[in-house]
Amino acid sequence: MKKRLSLEAFKSGILKGDRVVLSRAITLVESSLEQDARLASQLVQDILPATGKSIRIGITGVPGVGKSTFIESFGNLLLEKGKKLAVLAIDPSSQKSKGSILGDKTRMKKLSLNKNAFIRPSPAGDTLGGVAAKTREAMLLCEAAGYDVILVETVGVGQSETSVKNMVDFFLLLVLAGAGDELQGIKKGIMEMADGIVINKADGDNLVLAKKAKSTYQNALHLFPLSESGWTPPVSIASSITNFGLDKIWDMISSYEAITLESGFKEKNRSEQRMKWLEENLQFLLIHRFLESPQIQAKLASEKVKVQSGEVSPLSLARELMDLFFKD
Amino acid sequence: MKKRLSLEAFKSGILKGDRVVLSRAITLVESSLEQDARLASQLVQDILPATGKSIRIGITGVPGVGKSTFIESFGNLLLEKGKKLAVLAIDPSSQKSKGSILGDKTRMKKLSLNKNAFIRPSPAGDTLGGVAAKTREAMLLCEAAGYDVILVETVGVGQSETSVKNMVDFFLLLVLAGAGDELQGIKKGIMEMADGIVINKADGDNLVLAKKAKSTYQNALHLFPLSESGWTPPVSIASSITNFGLDKIWDMISSYEAITLESGFKEKNRSEQRMKWLEENLQFLLIHRFLESPQIQAKLASEKVKVQSGEVSPLSLARELMDLFFKD
Numbered sequence: 040m041k042k043r044l045s046l047e048a049f050k051s052g053i054l055k056g057d058r059v060v061l062s063r064a065i066t067l068v069e070s071s072l073e074q075d076a077r078l079a080s081q082l083v084q085d086i087l088p089a090t091g092k093s094i095r096i097g098i099t100g101v102p103g104v105g106k107s108t109f110i111e112s113f114g115n116l117l118l119e120k121g122k123k124l125a126v127l128a129i130d131p132s133s134q135k136s137k138g139s140i141l142g143d144k145t146r147m148k149k150l151s152l153n154k155n156a157f158i159r160p161s162p163a164g165d166t167l168g169g170v171a172a173k174t175r176e177a178m179l180l181c182e183a184a185g186y187d188v189i190l191v192e193t194v195g196v197g198q199s200e201t202s203v204k205n206m207v208d209f210f211l212l213l214v215l216a217g218a219g220d221e222l223q224g225i226k227k228g229i230m231e232m233a234d235g236i237v238i239n240k241a242d243g244d245n246l247v248l249a250k251k252a253k254s255t256y257q258n259a260l261h262l263f264p265l266s267e268s269g270w271t272p273p274v275s276i277a278s279s280i281t282n283f284g285l286d287k288i289w290d291m292i293s294s295y296e297a298i299t300l301e302s303g304f305k306e307k308n309r310s311e312q313r314m315k316w317l318e319e320n321l322q323f324l325l326i327h328r329f330l331e332s333p334q335i336q337a338k339l340a341s342e343k344v345k346v347q348s349g350e351v352s353p354l355s356l357a358r359e360l361m362d363l364f365f366k367d
Numbered sequence: 368m369k370k371r372l373s374l375e376a377f378k379s380g381i382l383k384g385d386r387v388v389l390s391r392a393i394t395l396v397e398s399s400l401e402q403d404a405r406l407a408s409q410l411v412q413d414i415l416p417a418t419g420k421s422i423r424i425g426i427t428g429v430p431g432v433g434k435s436t437f438i439e440s441f442g443n444l445l446l447e448k449g450k451k452l453a454v455l456a457i458d459p460s461s462q463k464s465k466g467s468i469l470g471d472k473t474r475m476k477k478l479s480l481n482k483n484a485f486i487r488p489s490p491a492g493d494t495l496g497g498v499a500a501k502t503r504e505a506m507l508l509c510e511a512a513g514y515d516v517i518l519v520e521t522v523g524v525g526q527s528e529t530s531v532k533n534m535v536d537f538f539l540l541l542v543l544a545g546a547g548d549e550l551q552g553i554k555k556g557i558m559e560m561a562d563g564i565v566i567n568k569a570d571g572d573n574l575v576l577a578k579k580a581k582s583t584y585q586n587a588l589h590l591f592p593l594s595e596s597g598w599t600p601p602v603s604i605a606s607s608i609t610n611f612g613l614d615k616i617w618d619m620i621s622s623y624e625a626i627t628l629e630s631g632f633k634e635k636n637r638s639e640q641r642m643k644w645l646e647e648n649l650q651f652l653l654i655h656r657f658l659e660s661p662q663i664q665a666k667l668a669s670e671k672v673k674v675q676s677g678e679v680s681p682l683s684l685a686r687e688l689m690d691l692f693f694k695d
Contacts, residue, residue, distance in 0.1 A: 077686070084683040091677060172682065179680070231559075259590050310675050317674050320685035325653045328693070346645050347638050349419060352507070354500060355412040357648035358405070365656070 043067075043075075049082050054089060056185045058157060068176040069162040083176050086183035091309070093125075093187045094296055095178065097203040099194070099229065100213030105239045105279055106192055109213055111147045112279040116289060117188050118155050125181035126150065128161040128192045129174040129199055157186060169327075171202035172320060178206065200229055205312055205319075208305060209234045209292050214256070216241065216248035216276075231263050235272050235291050242278035249276040268304045270295060334363055371395075371403075377410050382417060384513045386485060396504040397490040411504050414511035419637070421453075421515045422624055423506065425531040427522070427557065428541030433567045433607055434520055437541060439475045440607040444617060445516055446483050453509035454478065456489040456520045457502045457527055485514060497655075499530035500648060506534065528557055533640055533647075536633060537562045537620050542584070544569070544576035559591050563600050563619050570606035577604040596632045598623060662691055 052060025068079040117124050150156045162173040178189050193203045204210050212233035241249035256274045277284030299305040345351040380388025396407040445452050478484045490501040521531045532538050540561035569577035584602045605612030627633040673679040
């Protein structure tokens with residue numbers, strides 16, 4: 040492994056927009072070594088004044104919906120508009136299959152060659168809480184390095200959408216037009232988190248289907264209560280191949296940005312997100328520390344199945360474990 | 368305060384179905400005194416073999432939808448069918464206004480006079496995690512005392528529906544027919560949790576509206592993916608005044624019960640719920656213990672606003688607090 044940079048070297052490199060230093064800083068954030076974690080935490084704290092100026096966009100959709108191709112095309116549009124773009128991914132499941140670095144870079148060929156785009160695959164990690172925390176810190180590092188649009192990509196796995204929703208300003212759901220069952224396969228609750236829906240692959244024979252799906256989705260969204268921002272999520276159709284509709288999606292996000300800046304919702308939302316992150320970090324660190332204890336691990340291993348079967352009450356075991364942990 | 372009963376006295380009283388002992392046991396479970404909590408935990412553990420045989424039904428709906436009247440009428444129907452019924456409530460918000468004991472008993476006059484019905488208002492508590500844990504233990508005590516249908520009522524506040532969903536077999540959503548905006552006012556995500564929807568107050572002039580609303584809801588439910596149980600949530604219309612439709616709701620729940628018993632989903636679901644409860648209890652006890660520390664409280668009080676404003680990174684503060692807590 041390369042020699043660790045100093046805090047100062049990390050800081051000045053990032054603030055200058057040095058991509059190599061940025062990459063190494065994200066690796067630092069992702070490290071599970073306690074020494075790295077402390078340095079990372081100090082680094083994130085130090086660059087904090089340079090963060091927050093980007094538009095943070097979450098992108099989700101089931102596998103096969105064309106997220107990478109969309110990000111490739113949409114990302115290139117943003118680069119043409121003079122934006123600096125960082126693409127992060129949060130996908131705890133991808134760790135199982137590995138190889139996501141190569142995967143992401145080949146999936147987004149054009150983007151990965153552009154010096155104004157920075158692509159970083161999903162960090163390794165065995166818990167969503169950990170992976171999400173790392174992605175969020177990576178996002179802050181990218182902001183400090185001057186990226187003004189951050190795309191955070193996620194797959195519909197477990198609670199990862201909620202984590203992404205909690206770190207972005209705008210949450211975009213990609214869907215496909217299908218034969219009447221457009222909404223099948225979308226995880227419960229996802230549609231209600233979206234600030235905008237894009238019906239992707241609206242090209243060729245699909246275009247007619249996509250237009251139909253658009254009204255289906257619009258009707259469905261109508262059934263949901265207004266979100267706190269006062270924004271009604273629009274439904275757009277787009278093709279990442281013909282680039283049809285991509286401009287409109289950027290307009291959608293830009294007007295959301297303008298409206299929420301004006302109303303103060305953007306800052307209010309971010310402030311609430313920070314408090315949620317404090318809570319989540321605390322809970323994560325506490326439970327992590329707890330589960331690291333060999334005594335706790337042994338007890339859990341032997342008693343868990345009794346809780347599962349209903350033989351031991353969850354609260355009983357929880358109390359026993361607490362006593363064990365705090366007995367000294 | 369009355370003398371505390373012994374563990375044995377609690378146990379035998381509950382298993383005999385003694386309502387006074389049951390009441391006192393629930394009070395014990397609700398107590399925040401450490402001594403009570405330990406006895407309660409032991410008690411719940413000891414009666415565990417006698418639990419689990421009931422149908423656990425969650426009932427939710429916005430204020431004004433007529434939950435109490437519905438529970439009064441529906442509950443009386445169940446009593447007529449020879450069931451023993453316990454009604455519990457989980458509503459963290461009700462603590463602010465107090466007086467829920469008197470409230471609940473006057474709201475459900477007929478039920479509260481029947482010896483086969485046991486009504487218990489929402490326990491006091493300042494966190495949902497705590498309130499939910501207490502309600503769940505109360506549910507187990509009621510089951511051990513022979514109640515074979517448990518209704519857990521909740522209001523759409525914060526995350527309380529998720530807590531209730533995680534402790535019941537069947538989750539029923541009550542709604543009202545309105546003028547075109549039937550679904551307004553239902554909290555995001557609630558509809559997707561429901562195993563059945565009842566359009567309440569379907570009497571008089573409302574009947575026509577209710578029938579219309581029924582098809583609106585049916586269409587909306589169609590948009591959601593199939594739940595893991597394979598069950599498609601039906602929509603019923605009912606009146607708690609004329610008793611119209613109540614029988615059908617019981618049929619709906621009974622066939623859900625039969626199907627999920629047969630498929631094994633009921634036990635699978637309960638087993639998963641138990642593991643969730645173990646996790647939640649652990650997290651609750653850990654964070655509770657953490658936040659009880661005067662040092663942590665002082666630090667949080669002075670530093671929280673810096674996180675809110677974005678001056679201090681959430682992870683930085685979380686780490687500092689962890690160091691403080693575990694420094695000895």
